[in-house]
Amino acid sequence: MDISALATPALLVDAEAFDHNLRAMSEALRGPRLRPHVKAHKCTALAARQVAAGHVTFCCATVREMEGMAKAGLGEDLLLANEVLDARRLGDLDARVTVAVDSPETVHAAADGGVKEVLIDVNVGLPRCGCPPDEAGRLADLARSKGLEVRGVMGYEGHVVGLPERTLREQLTKDAMDKLIAAHSQVGGDVISAGGTGTYDINTWATEIQAGSYALMDTAYAHLELPFRQALFVLATVISVGQGYAVADAGLKAFGMDHGNPTVEGAEVWFVSDEHLTFAPSSPVKVGDRIRVTPAHVDPTVAYHERMHLIIGDRVTETWEVDLRGW
């Protein structure tokens, strides 16, 4: 099918850039050195491509993502890299399930929900989830006393991964991982899980890297000069042309907006409305033209769309359901 046959807005994945990204990452981080994060794409068909690139361990951010991956037969080693208080849906899964815990309450929830394995989630500098490093050992003891297998630790340097200056990223990753290693020495286990696309080749302390954005990329990560290419676009149709501007049919419900406006090559984006993008093109466009819009943040963009279309040139080669949306 030609992309001109797609109703707009439509999520496009440039197959060449996507394949490049998977190849570049799997050459840098082979097999289980990478634990791809499915939250970035929420798509089991895309995850199957990551399996084909050699990665069979995954991490998820929601119970729904865990359920969908298990159902798709991708449950060889699933980590819910997030805290939950009702783990019953996890205990029921036909998959190897590990869940992050950072408090006595989440340890109890894991045990009560029938989960068998946990990682101790450690705060390494980002004010979000994770216990203080010096409490990790005690939490591991509690988990083991409840019959849980403690596989190790995780600690996400989320305050570091987006810093544009590489030397600063390197220094702050080391500082964060010092904390995680200290916690690991108290916890034990084989796993030290950390990192993201922005630190995938910097974080050499972790045994596995939780990167997700690398596969599709966005304009926020594009500032970091990583070897990954922009593979994700929103196809839109010009529906109206005004004096010095034009309007396309992709808006606030087609783009995650927390990192700012999406961008259009050769144009200045003025503003985004619910179903409209008003932009000033540098060369004239006409009603009916198709444009490609680059999202500022991949994860909350994908979460708005029911499907994504893999394209080579102007040809749609595959259509994938974004089947891990919701909670």
Added chain:
Amino acid sequence: MDISALATPALLVDAEAFDHNLRAMSEALRGPRLRPHVKAHKCTALAARQVAAGHVTFCCATVREMEGMAKAGLGEDLLLANEVLDARRLGDLDARVTVAVDSPETVHAAADGGVKEVLIDVNVGLPRCGCPPDEAGRLADLARSKGLEVRGVMGYEGHVVGLPERTLREQLTKDAMDKLIAAHSQVGGDVISAGGTGTYDINTWATEIQAGSYALMDTAYAHLELPFRQALFVLATVISVGQGYAVADAGLKAFGMDHGNPTVEGAEVWFVSDEHLTFAPSSPVKVGDRIRVTPAHVDPTVAYHERMHLIIGDRVTETWEVDLRGW
């Protein structure tokens, strides 16, 4: 069902505030004086409540919304208040369908798609869709020459509806409607469709007001001192507690972020991640507590959720599918 049984994040509609909003609006704008905009809620069950309040004409922003409303038997008079270049799905609907047109291309698309009625969309100051006022008459002539019934004009004063100062809203609404009235004199027809929640009682020039946000409301519209109450919340669970902050399980995929962060009463929101909200509560919270988060922008918030739960106090009285999502 008690709301404590809901998995989080979950979209809540406070029934008392919602009923108040519907009553306040239908007392101000009776029957067809209001054409509720379904883009704000994307929910046919909610639209059915608007019908019960006396409004049977609706406007939509997408073809999918039009299809869903028709399928739900709410197609007595549906306006697609947006431009489309492929109107074939509209021509097939079992409903009275009117579509906005602002160019020869969109007139031809409407005729080719089997649509029978149009409104001439006029630019009244917002740089988005709409033809220049002095081209409206010519476009109406073209539409009639193609066999289309021209019902009148529409022109959205979207640059005005959110201005906090009422006197300025009044003045700029008048300026915008002067343009629309001038265009209407060239176009003819019975309909002058305009307005929004921010100008619902100011815009006395339009024959019908296209308001949507009034039913659920958000923090952006709350600044305008309108008689509508906040009815929409996201229920979240505290999953982690740190030093001076806590983390709840509702993030970028649960909130439209273009108007900034959502808010939590009695707390300062620090930042929002994909599935997390980090906030500093003014009084201590503990892991497992439930909090209510108020979205900054209703429309792109609702579009992330599969369903919304109508609540009275802590009791869920109904659950509605958000069945008009996608395109």
